[in-house]
Amino acid sequence: GDQVEQSPSALSLHEGTGSALRCNFTTTMRAVQWFRKNSRGSLINLFYLASGTKENGRLKSAFDSKERYSTLHIRDAQLEDSGTYFCAAEDYNQGKLIFGQGTKLSIKP
Amino acid sequence: EAAVTQSPRNKVTVTGGNVTLSCRQTNSHNYMYWYRQDTGHGLRLIHYSYGAGNLQIGDVPDGYKATRTTQEDFFLLLELASPSQTSLYFCASKGLGVSYEQYFGPGTRLTVL
Numbered sequence: 001g002d003q004v005e006q007s008p009s010a011l012s013l014h015e016g017t018g019s020a021l022r023c024n025f026t027t028t029m030r031a032v033q034w035f036r037k038n039s040r041g042s043l044i045n046l047f048y049l050a051s052g053t054k055e056n057g058r059l060k061s062a063f064d065s066k067e068r069y070s071t072l073h074i075r076d077a078q079l080e081d082s083g084t085y086f087c088a089a090e091d092y093n094q095g096k097l098i099f100g101q102g103t104k105l106s107i108k109p
Numbered sequence: 110e111a112a113v114t115q116s117p118r119n120k121v122t123v124t125g126g127n128v129t130l131s132c133r134q135t136n137s138h139n140y141m142y143w144y145r146q147d148t149g150h151g152l153r154l155i156h157y158s159y160g161a162g163n164l165q166i167g168d169v170p171d172g173y174k175a176t177r178t179t180q181e182d183f184f185l186l187l188e189l190a191s192p193s194q195t196s197l198y199f200c201a202s203k204g205l206g207v208s209y210e211q212y213f214g215p216g217t218r219l220t221v222l
Contacts, residue, residue, distance in 0.1 A: 004151070033210055041197060041216050048210035086151055088211075095140075095203075096167075097211055099151025 003027060004089050006100025014108050018058075018075035021103045023087035025068040031090040032063045032070040033097065036083045043086075046072070074105075082107045112136060113214035115200050121220045122190050130185040130217050132200030140203040141183040142211065143167070143175060145196040152199060158183055190221045 005024045013019055023032070034046040047054050049063040049070070058077075063070040070087055084104050088097040113134045122128050134141060139160050144152040154167035156175035164175055172194060174186040187194055197218050201211040 006151075031210075035213070041218070043199060043213040043216070045210060045212065088151070094165075096154060096157070097142075097152075099153070101149065101151050 002101070003091075003098050004087065004100040006087055006103060008103055009101065010104045010106075012106045012108060013074075013077045015077060015079060017077055018073065019077075020074070021072045021085055021087070021105075023070045023089070023100050025070075025089050028065055028068060028092065029089035029098075030065070030092050030095070032061075033088045033090070034061055034070075034072050035086045035088065036081075037086065037102075038083050046085075077107045079107050079109065081105060113200055113202050113212050115198075115214040115217050117217060118215065119218045119220075121222065123222050124191055126187075126190045126221070128187040128190050128219065130187075130198055130200075130219070132183045132185070132214055133181050134183075134200075134202040134212075135181060136202065136204070136212075137180060138202035138212075139180075139205045140211075141177060142201040142203070143173070143183065143185045144199045144201065145169065145194075146199060146216075147196050155185065155198075187219075190219075192221045195219060195221045 003026045031050040036044045047061040053062040060073040084102045087100045116131045142157040143155040146152045153169045158177040200214040203211045
């Protein structure tokens with residue numbers, strides 16, 4: 001089965017609200033990256049975490065290697081936050097990234 | 110921030126065609142990667158490289174070859190393209206060391222008719 005399970009697969013929020021995305025890992029991972037794929041198809045780096053939490057503006061991410069999960073919190077959502085969000089876990093073996101299936105986030109006025 | 114460029118940005122070919130996708134990174138990163146991304150799926154690793162002349166097989170290598178000619182340049186080759194290879198292709202690079210983030214290019218959309 002998939003080593004990285006991302007949820008939800010789709011999420012709709014009204015402007016100004018917030019929510020969380022989650023990735024669960026079937027095995028211990030070295031680090032996690034979060035990306036947003038924008039309307040032009042480009043992958044934007046959001047976070048890289050080897051442990052703990054990081055915050056950048058309205059986004060906050062956490063990674064717990066021992067408990068095998070990572071989260072991405074969005075607060076005060078804006079229209080430009082729309083897109084598909086991916087988590088990707090870095091394995092210990094060769095440092096490869098294993099991607100989740102993505103969360104399609106839609107922000108509504 | 111790392112600069113990774115890809116060319117072409119869009120490509121249409123026919124079944125059996127020969128296609129080369131190019132990737133260049135200008136940050137002296139040792140690691141370079143080729144992924145494909147299909148609707149409803151995350152990115153899947155095709156091939157990767159530790160440095161010039163090195164090639165490692167990824168998770169979905171069938172139908173693809175790759176070549177790393179220099180530190181900067183990594184190419185993905187489809188010698189007999191098939192419709193199942195219609196996809197969005199991303200290149201990425203990562204610095205020396207094991208735990209560094211990957212930086213992605215803008216992607217190449219390939220359509221095989």
